[in-house]
Amino acid sequence: MKVELVSYTKDGERVVAIASKMSRSRKGWDYHEKTMTDEEVEVWIRDAIIHGYWSPLEHSSYTFSIEGISRVASHQLVRHRIASYTQMSHRFAKPVDEYYQPVTPPSAEKRNEELVKKAYDDAYKYYYELLQNGVPEEDARYVLPNGVNTNIVVTMNARELYNFFALRLCSRAQWEIRAVAWKMLEEVKKVHPRLFKYAGPNCIIHENFIRETPISLDELNDKTEFLSQRCVEGVPRDGILKCIQNAKSILNKIK
Amino acid sequence: MKVELVSYTKDGERVVAIASKMSRSRKGWDYHEKTMTDEEVEVWIRDAIIHGYWSPLEHSSYTFSIEGISRVASHQLVRHRIASYTQMSHRFAKPVDEYYQPVTPPSAEKRNEELVKKAYDDAYKYYYELLQNGVPEEDARYVLPNGVNTNIVVTMNARELYNFFALRLCSRAQWEIRAVAWKMLEEVKKVHPRLFKYAGPNCIIHENFIRETPISLDELNDKTEFLSQRCVEGVPRDGILKCIQNAKSILNKIK
């Protein structure tokens, strides 16, 4: 699995902050562009997020190339409707030879890993035979496994990313899309640390909507106390911290 | 494959027509509701469609239960973002025993049909063995074929249906989602014939945007002359009629 941030709004943090401020100001863009300090950028972003005033975050956009994920994961990914996708078509781009690299779930170890591999090899043989018998690629692929690898280009804005992270960083998310989400988070934090400081699974997002001092993923520690009795998925207060660590540990299990 | 219209806006044609008229009138809903005749309903709908004034069509909604399609088809279906989906989760609903009924493409006949069946059976054996070895369902399903059957509940409004039909009734659309589209069209025409009279693949939609007298799928015949030099997919004028017939013939090839 490879998750690469291939394009984004370079001045995205400033754009979000200026747009936020313009909603409260009579002055135009050029004035704010010239006068807004870096400290102000941080304050306007933080305020927008803490008060659930999400719309200015839409002005900053991120394009990822996600390669080598299964069609199980891509099928879930494209369910996020406020986003743009261009996916490798198995109708036109045959996953033959070295391009056939289906994904093996980390839960399948040892004997099961072998079994999965065998299943994948057998499926490939059937696929190839069908192709050779003249069945069109778009039909032969019906016998390929769900785990077959695909590539997809995805664009989301910062607001949608917050929503995507809320759902997919969570331990209840399926492991592969969860891994994609944690990798995407790493990528955007590198370039826009202030904009994504408060991004996290729903337990974090919901907690920050109801508490006075916000918490962030990076500052979580054993002393962090949650006000929430439970997260939205039903994990009780005392289990939330551990649950987040579990969710993130997927990064150690995949290649 | 089963495509059932399970719920829809019963008075959808009137709702669309009244909404259309209200954009041009100072009077309120109740007045139009009482005074609008059936002839008027037809005129307002036709006018909206012929002039590409699509927004009133959004007020009429259609919910389908689509059962026994492959995940190849469902993956394409959910790419239509202006729609609502609830899909059978293979994480929670195991496709075991009589529920395992993967889809065989009609292009795979005789010997190839046997081959596909064997591929499906083998995949199932691996799947079942993985389950028995303790691999969670959501991971074991990686070895299931792309053709594995799924159910999905879909809601689209009439405007989005026009767009969906434009793309998916077309002969260039993959055969399975094309079959779904033609069946959906049959369903909605039964209940709202006036609203979907001009629905069709892009060749029809685009032709109607540029010609004086609109044409409709039901009235197409050997004497129909297209003004378009080519359809958007590149089929030349003389080939369009035949291309539409081919596209629809999928209904005879599937069960």
Next chain:
Amino acid sequence: MKVELVSYTKDGERVVAIASKMSRSRKGWDYHEKTMTDEEVEVWIRDAIIHGYWSPLEHSSYTFSIEGISRVASHQLVRHRIASYTQMSHRFAKPVDEYYQPVTPPSAEKRNEELVKKAYDDAYKYYYELLQNGVPEEDARYVLPNGVNTNIVVTMNARELYNFFALRLCSRAQWEIRAVAWKMLEEVKKVHPRLFKYAGPNCIIHENFIRETPISLDELNDKTEFLSQRCVEGVPRDGILKCIQNAKSILNKIK
């Protein structure tokens, strides 16, 4: 102001519940349609909402005719993008004579009410004079007041309604759109009480995401204790209950 529910998914509560259940089941629509009891409908709806599993709520749709609101309010309304609108066009439907009934804010009492009335009368005179001088309607209307009345047909699904209510029932929402929201809530609760039982401003929605036993607007009383330290808008725990009452009191101030 008149807010009328003119069309909706009659069996919306069942549709939402069945769709929810189908995501966890291998059986098809017809089976659930026949076997689902009314108690089950309630349980599936409640579960979906409490766990933030919103997507099945999209299958139930509601169309309102909202008449006699100002363009101040309609401008805010159409900012909700996951919805469908058909608005009376001031380009084509002149608000002349008895149709000119601009909205007076309830905060403008006595002397100020007179002042507003005079401002509206003067604007109308200018408007009419411009029309008579040959200025097209679509341009003459530039001098009409923001308070000028308009009609709009709006369709939202149940999920979007929850979101709309979260933002617009809140005391921070502008009074006129707040009144529209409270009236819309009354309308949908009459027809689908189970589906909208937990609808409310963000303080209620966010509270229910983090507490074990959900609270609802109808059951709020002096003994209701909020777990939230503050609502997302910054109102502290002790002030939330009163804030909700204030928000709703707009219904007593408007006609």
Next chain:
Amino acid sequence: MKVELVSYTKDGERVVAIASKMSRSRKGWDYHEKTMTDEEVEVWIRDAIIHGYWSPLEHSSYTFSIEGISRVASHQLVRHRIASYTQMSHRFAKPVDEYYQPVTPPSAEKRNEELVKKAYDDAYKYYYELLQNGVPEEDARYVLPNGVNTNIVVTMNARELYNFFALRLCSRAQWEIRAVAWKMLEEVKKVHPRLFKYAGPNCIIHENFIRETPISLDELNDKTEFLSQRCVEGVPRDGILKCIQNAKSILNKIK
């Protein structure tokens, strides 16, 4: 009126072309990034547009600051739902003193221009008096004219821009939003001429869907022959060219 492109996807043309190509290729982003020539970029973009294969265009985003337009225009603008907006709030940012600069329609000349000015001055006096009497800003503004100026930050991707242009460059679009559209087109053509070469009003877009050799706004001349019998709005073949010129002439009439 000021229309400024304040941020955009710098490498947007390459991003669109690479995404397009990836849907047909088994190779990853890095490979295409390194090997794609400028000529190829042009071909992939052109092909995507001519075949209505719009989705890759969504990966390139454009943020505009639009200042000094009326609320008549902003109300129409925000009806485009696949876009992001942050608007100056008249609840918080009083348009007082030098910030009160309502828009005068160019159709109001001489005597009518005076009349509009007087109407605007009178409205302002009422507004100010209401403020001084203690009416809150958000309510006093009900007496301000529809023509009152506002600022708005807008982000659209290239696909949505094509759609926006199709509707709003057209002579049937209201003059002010039409002027905004033509100015936006100028801005994006400066930075991405290849991506927006075929942008135009619906008459151009629809024509290109049905003809073999595409036409573009810049290449239109007296010899251009339209295949369309009429545009979607009803203008007959012979009138289309002149209609486009009229539509664009709004740029000469506004400041």
